């Protein structure tokens with residue numbers, strides 16, 4: 001089941017009020033069908049990290065495919081009034097919305113791709129009214145899923161090949177937050193989830209142990225383990241910390257012995273409190289000495305990538321990690337600041353007028369053009385992403401201006417290979433992209449992270465991967481900024 005099926009018949013109203021207000025403004029000014037280009041990008045990697053994993057495209061595609069104002073949506077907009085109790089929206093405009101169908105061109109970076117600040121993850125070209133309405137829903141989908149996929153990738157990286165399971169639904173930002181987070185966490189590399197609906201909707205393996213309530217509902221801890229083993233002789237993971245963890249592990253061993261006599265094996269134990277390094281080391285000894293080296297040790301309890309890293313350096317003997325709150329809420333940075341900016345508008349003669357949004361800081365000035373990202377590779381590693389504008393093309397050899405120091409230029413020589421990251425998704429409103437399966441997307445994340453040198457992947461002060469503007473685009477942008485600043489100054493003088 002996809003995004004729109006989970007909600008009302010239409011998601012056209014899933015946008016900010018100001019988008020519909022501007023849409024009416026464009027319509028009244030007869031600008032609504034003027035062709036525009038917007039780009040979706042973020043300015044900073046989350047978690048002070050060195051990379052981001054793109055995610056959410058599949059849900060974005062679904063939203064765009066279903067983009068249609070139904071009668072119910074129109075009726076609601078008709079009911080809205082302004083401060084003078086007058087209808088806010090013109091009947092002619094609402095009629096236009098009702099008959100409108102999606103007709104934009106969309107290019108986007110496939111899910112599971114490494115992406116970096118300031119490069120477009122998605123480009124949409126089409127009637128300005130449509131592009132404008134879609135700003136907010138595209139951002140809500142892609143910002144959140146990219147954030148969680150990145151968090152998951154970091155956690156999986158810290159686990160160094162151990163299995164990571166997502167346990168976060170109870171602490172997630174509501175039911176949709178939980179579902180989207182589970183999907184994105186899988187893209188980032190977790191092997192399973194406790195979220196049964198996500199298992200059903202997305203085909204993600206569902207996994208789990210049991211809660212303290214199971215142990216507490218029996219008079220004796222050992223009786224609770226034995227009873228669980230009877231119900232799930234081949235799928236039991238005992239939670240051993242309800243009373244005294246090491247005692248709990250010894251009782252688990254007693255039940256594991258009975259299970260073996262009855263022809264089954266205990267799968268694992270779970271630690272959910274106390275010193276996880278000490279308890280896992282001691283627990284491993286108890287299990288190994290009793291002849292159960294195959295019983296795995298799962299740990300949970302407010303874990304994240306930093307704690308996993310610390311527990312690893314302490315020699316913890318944990319082989320499976322259950323991660324909830326810190327993963328699905330992206331606890332230390334609960335939002336990715338992706339933005340969606342107008343970059344070009346076609347004039348009446350059919351020529352692109354390039355647009356920039358000025359800012360005090362040059363890095364925050366948006367980039368004009370119809371942008372594409374060219375990624376360069378050398379000796380199996382990625383060595384730089386160059387943003388270029390399709391109408392301007394690329395100089396030979398490809399020359400990129402250094403992002404922080406425009407006096408430095410990097411030439412990508414003939415020994416580099418390259419690929420363009422934005423691929424066609426919709427042409428004139430028709431889907432032309434065939435989405436990979438979620439497992440293929442997860443594999444892509446893994447393959448992509450393998451392209452990135454570990455200096456970019458470390459958690460503390462990672463290397464900044466270079467994303468720069470192609471030389472001609474850089475010059476065009478600078479000229480436009482200088483021109484706009486001059487015009488502003490003149491206006492202020494007059």
Ligand SMILES: Nc1ncnc2c1ncn2[C@@H]1O[C@H](COP(=O)(O)OP(=O)(O)OP(=O)(O)O)[C@@H](O)[C@H]1O
Pocket residue numbers: 272273274275276277278300301302303307310311314
């Ligand atoms: N060896 C360790 N090094 C660093 N952090 C640890 C270690 N062991 C556990 N932690 C973490 O320390 C935090 C402390 O957990 P908390 O205060 O909940 O204690 P607790 O033992 O779980 O108590 P409670 O019984 O109330 O759950 C958790 O995030 C846990 O993952």
Ligand SMILES: O=P(O)(O)OC[C@H]1O[C@H](OP(=O)(O)OP(=O)(O)O)[C@H](O)[C@@H]1O
Pocket residue numbers: 167168170171210211212213272300301302303322323324325326
């Ligand atoms: O710690 P997180 O990373 O958020 O992982 C999910 C947590 O949810 C459960 O705790 P909870 O106290 O809700 O229930 P329980 O009785 O099953 O322990 C579980 O035991 C984990 O500790």
Ligand SMILES: O=C(O)c1cccnc1
Pocket residue numbers: 167168194207208209210211270300322324
């Ligand atoms: O299956 C588990 O152990 C589980 C599920 C959800 C939250 N915490 C733990």
